Amino acid sequence: MTDTAAQTGGKRPNILILMVDQLNGTLFPDGPADWLHTPNLRKLAERSTRFANTYTGSPLCAPGRASYMSGQLPRRTKVYDNAAEFASDIPTYAHHLRRAGYQTFLSGKMHFVGPDQLHGFEKRLTTDIYPADFGWTPDYRKPGERIDWWYHNMGSVTGAGVAEITNQMEYDDEVAFQASAKVRHLGRRLDDRPWMMTVSFTHPHDPYVARKKYWDLYEDCEHLLPEVPAKPYEEMDPHSQRIFDANDWRNFDITEEDVKRSRRAYFANISYLDDKIGEILEALDNTRQTEETIVMLVSDHGDMLGNKGLWFKMTFFEGSARVPLMVAAPQMAPGLVETPVSTIDVNPTLAELAGIDISEIAPWTDGESLVGLANGVERTSPVRMEYAAEGSYAPLVGLRQGDWKYIRCELDPPQLYNLSEDPNELVNRAGDPALQSVEEQFARMADDYWDLPRFDAEVRESQARRLIVYEALRNGEYFPWDFEPLQKASERYMRNHMDLNVLEENQRYPRGE
DSSP states (O other): OOHHHHTTTTSOOEEEEEEEESOOGGGOBTBSOTTSOOHHHHHHHHTSEEESSEEOSSSSHHHHHHHHHHTOOHHHHOOOSTTOOOOTTSOOHHHHHHHTTOEEEEEEOOOOOSSOOOTTOSEESSOOSSOOSSTTOOOTTSTTOOOTTTSOOTHHHHTOEEOSOOHHHHHHHHHHHHHHHHHHHHTTOOSOSOEEEEEEEEEESSSOEEOHHHHGGGTTOSOSSOSSOOOOGGGSOHHHHHHHHHTTGGGOOOOHHHHHHHHHHHHHHHHHHHHHHHHHHHHHHHTTOGGGEEEEEEESOOOOTTGGGOOSSSSOSHHHHEEOEEEEOTTSOSEEEOSOEEGGGHHHHHHHHHTOOOTTTGGGOOOOOSHHHHTTOOOOSOEEEEEOSTTOSSOEEEEEETTEEEEEETTSOOEEEETTTOTTOOSOOTTOGGGHHHHHHHHHHHHHHOOHHHHHHHHHHHHHHHHHHHHHHTSSSOOOOOOOOOOOGGGSSOOTTSOHHHHHHHTOSSOOO
């Protein structure tokens, strides 16, 4: 019996994963920053191991999520961008847990591309918010091409403000409702199996639009302007220039007021999420499941929020690549851990917390469990990141270890930043003679981990194949891969194949006398 199982009466613990989208990890230096209105997240942080320097496997939705679920970087998963298929034969944490006897549920976004829309989840409670086909495939053969109908543009910034309902609010309202209802149903304890549920919201992802009740919380906020203003285009590193071009910045006049309104709405949507998460945690508590449930909060990637003039993600700079990660589990000591870690560590961490041996797949994974680190065991391996999607013309790779971050692309000069001395990454130390040994050490590690010309060739092959398949499948009768939630009305509430007395007793918790 594992230690965790021993602390839950011999049964493996339930697991609740709260995933948010595009949440900047610099706002969570030790739980949520003290000026954020987030009482529920703050309460969760108090009982969690808080990883202050957590990095995404890839700073974009689909590749970042595939990496986090599988414990593998994009070069292994081949989920390079937001239209790359996530193969069915890649084990996710949902597969590992389900194989070990867990019920596995997903409420919300996971941006699975391809015909497999479950990837180990027994049930999905909602559809996804994004398309499941190959339509968003970038094309390295056409550098500089902008695909207007799906690329980010600065309209999210110029259009920031207040609304009572949006596409994303409608979605996240449903995600929270379905998740809370499922938690209450699981609280009836009609199934002896432990459960894992991933609740995945699309906020605070742009567009930067918030409900007035949350918008009003930040009327006097002192953080509505970024710490580092926009640089002139000519002074930017080449990848930042590519992101500016991909985001169509030349066709928008971004004012200081636009920046303030965008950031205010973003902060407001963090408070909106806090309310939604609070509803789920309340349902967990009211059905007396809190003590037997591990809770994790994580994001897929961050948002630059105007820092250096950059918005959204797609870069290895801190605002984009760094995310919050908090874990409340009996085996992990509450407190702050500052050692750099990765979202690809989630998969092996969950396995260890649940007492599952995944050693048979370990040679083909990239992450490592965080349980030991949370309890004082030293970590010596660097954090790795990969990016090969829109705004890039060739793959970028990154390493984070100690105080240093190293970024390489075959098209660009290398970048080296000391985050202890230079947290805003303003001074590229690559090429500094005084740091030659440091740079050479990171260059050797990058050479050991990556064959960049081969990586580039693999991405180009994948793009070319998908562009053909997408065009073919849209010619003639179209069969979408988008997930359709099944509602079995004949199995809900009261029907004549059910015993009313048994039904009423089973559906009530706590049970009647």
